[in-house]
Amino acid sequence: MKEIIYFVLPAYNEEANIEDVIAQWHPVCAKINAEGNEAHLVIANDGSKDKTFAIMYSLQTKYPLLKPLDKPNSGHGSTVLYLYHYAINNNADYIFQTDSDGQTLPEEFWQMWRNRHNYDFQIGTRGGRQDGASRVFVTKTLRLVVWLMFHVWVKDANTPFRLLKVDKFIPILDVIPQDYNLANVAVSAIAVRWHYNIGWYPITFRPRQGGVNSINMRRIFKIGAKALTDFRTINRNLK
Numbered sequence: 001m002k003e004i005i006y007f008v009l010p011a012y013n014e015e016a017n018i019e020d021v022i023a024q025w026h027p028v029c030a031k032i033n034a035e036g037n038e039a040h041l042v043i044a045n046d047g048s049k050d051k052t053f054a055i056m057y058s059l060q061t062k063y064p065l066l067k068p069l070d071k072p073n074s075g076h077g078s079t080v081l082y083l084y085h086y087a088i089n090n091n092a093d094y095i096f097q098t099d100s101d102g103q104t105l106p107e108e109f110w111q112m113w114r115n116r117h118n119y120d121f122q123i124g125t126r127g128g129r130q131d132g133a134s135r136v137f138v139t140k141t142l143r144l145v146v147w148l149m150f151h152v153w154v155k156d157a158n159t160p161f162r163l164l165k166v167d168k169f170i171p172i173l174d175v176i177p178q179d180y181n182l183a184n185v186a187v188s189a190i191a192v193r194w195h196y197n198i199g200w201y202p203i204t205f206r207p208r209q210g211g212v213n214s215i216n217m218r219r220i221f222k223i224g225a226k227a228l229t230d231f232r233t234i235n236r237n238l239k
Contacts, residue, residue, distance in 0.1 A: 008043075011044065013048045015052050083095075084183075108124070112163040113163070123156070124201050175237035
């Protein structure tokens with residue numbers, strides 16, 4: 001029976017990276033289709049102020065499995081949730097999420113695809129990540145916050161490299177606020193708390209391949225403060 005997978009990527013001011021990222025991930029979709037399944041590459045432009053969407057739009061003929069979406073800016077987490085719902089509404093059996101900055105490697109996806117029937121979720125873990133000490137600090141802090149709020153220990157809660165089985169994913173989406181900024185953190189924490197069968201894989205996490213990171217420490221702390229309130233809302237929903 002044919003299985004449908006959506007590769008979903010949020011994009012914000014990624015004109016320096018977006019064409020290379022599409023060129024890297026489109027062949028993965030094409031290979032899945034050649035094997036008798038169905039794959040789509042969907043990238044949502046989150047209100048970029050540069051040419052990100054124009055570049056995506058111009059590449060549709062060259063990359064026929066690409067679907068560029070355009071939406072007002074709402075932040076990374078909200079855009080990820082928007083993409084998750086888009087994939088589910090289009091009958092996805094699986095969703096793979098990564099980012100548009102070129103930090104992850106398409107060849108490391110295949111281990112997940114081969115094991116898709118063995119796990120509910122599969123999530124990458126970033127060991128020797130190369131994107132700066134501040135990001136490593138945030139990851140470790142998130143691990144502690146997740147423990148305090150959800151009473152579970154998650155290896156790498158926010159990794160943008162995850163394959164999700166939709167029938168297991170839908171109940172989790174039902175308890176996450178629509179505008180939640182740390183969507184993947186909540187997804188990981190709830191999946192662990194509900195004792196989902198999760199495969200964890202060490203992945204390569206390179207430096208950003210071009211452009212400037214839109215997240216600075218000030219924004220990180222602002223997002224974190226709101227996330228604490230949202231964590232409480234999610235905990236109430238779980239109960």
